[in-house]
Amino acid sequence: MSSAINTEALTKTYRAKKGKTVAALHPLTLEVKAGETFGFIGPNGAGKTTAIKILTGLLFPTSGKAFLFDKSVLLASARKTIGYLSEVAAYSPLFEALELLNAFGTIQGIPRNICAQKSEELLKLVGLFERRKSRLGEFSKGMLQRFGIAQALLHEPRLLILDEPTSGLDPIAQREVLNLLHDLKGHGITIFFSSHRLTEVEGLCDHVGIVNRGNIIFQGTLTQLEAQKSLVPFLVRFKPSEKPYSLSRALAEGLYETTVKRELLHQCLSDLIALGATVVSVSPQRSTLEEIFIHLITREQGGSTT
């Protein structure tokens, strides 16, 4: 399977005040295969938008290379294959939906008659056909986002790049956008979308990349991410015979608990039994993908898990 997105040691450094520099991307190496639905996840300020802006030619990398279907992103022709929706679907409020969509089509080189038909079809797909003659200034955020998706799909791109497409939307509008992406998934289009919430991509993506502080800290399938549960600490509850195990917390009369890394779990249980304690329960402290995500991020940031 060919690569839709390929980055090689991509870095981006911004100039800050007093001659200082801020690295938004440390060497970022990422590969997204054609046909995948890829969730690019990370907390705010992780470097998601910077990476996406480099892929769409809006920013230039400080070093490293990025390719879209094996063409350098520095070439305008590479962008022929992509549809892009920025974090905020920003369009001049003075244009009508259909009018602007037709103009985008002409810019993409779509013949006028085909473009008119395609624009109407897409507005129907995103549920805005009835409002095709309305000015974009009258649209809600959710409607603008859906219009943005229609705009990104107009030239039948092979790759759709969406930067936090549900950001700032109410739950209903979020659901609408996600459902729309779900429908598109079946059309063989590669979807690359960023988010800071793993729950959002759980039902949609087959692959995820977790980025933090400009580094990819995990890339793989959701199943592989599930396997990261082994990294998650366990919670051991026990009743000590004499004195409580060190680092434990008292829960109730005679009941204590402690958090233990998986690799130390066996040793911990042996110690407890040796001390005459009764082990009441052993359970992974976190279990949802969102919690694994948080665990990976906090671990990367040097957060504390015993």
Add this chain to the structure above:
Amino acid sequence: MKILSTLIQLSLKEYFRRKIFIVTLIMMVAVAGTGLLANPFTVGAEGRLIRDLGLLLLQAFSLVFALALAATAIQQELERKTIYPFLAKSLSRGQYLWAKFFAISSLVVFNNLILGLELLFIILITSGKIHGMILTASLFISLESMVLIALALFLSILVTPPVTFAAIFLLFFIGSLSHAYTMTLTANNSMMQFFLLHFKSIIPYFDYFSIRSAVTHDSPVSAGYLFGTFLYGCAYIVLGMLLAETSFLKKDL
């Protein structure tokens, strides 16, 4: 060409739909119409003062209008992020920039033609003569403004709109000074004189575009002069736009 014309159309539609554009145009027409008030003072030189004052006003309006649009055109789109859906396509940044240039220039030419026609009409009713050179003068004021638009677009990519506006205004002022006046102005400061004379040798000399004096005094203007000035203006427009394109191609958005 199709891409460029679509982008120009979009920009023009947007400008026309902004009510501020129509309001500005109406205000310009109203102010230019006050030239009629100067009529009682033109005894013996009917229309001469109106022509002079009218063309001066036209030039001032054109300059301010062109600069206000060019200095903010790119920055405003960047702030509103409306530029992203365009530039993330196979469209080149150069095409986008040229489209902005042509759209703003078209508006300036349109405005100047309306004001030129108004002036022509005022002169017709006050002196009973048709001065066709008024329209030629308004076109050359438009050319002058187009040079400024190209330079303002270039500068606006590097600095903020207010700085662009101020810098281009200063450049226009320096570029309008005659050699003799520059020498007189800097007679006491040889350093400033050296700097100004060298600076003036690379920036356009805006007085070339002004045929106001000739139009006011009914002096003939040769076709050769007009053609030469046209080429001079075009050369500076291309230079300004190439600088703008080069800066824009390297800009992180």
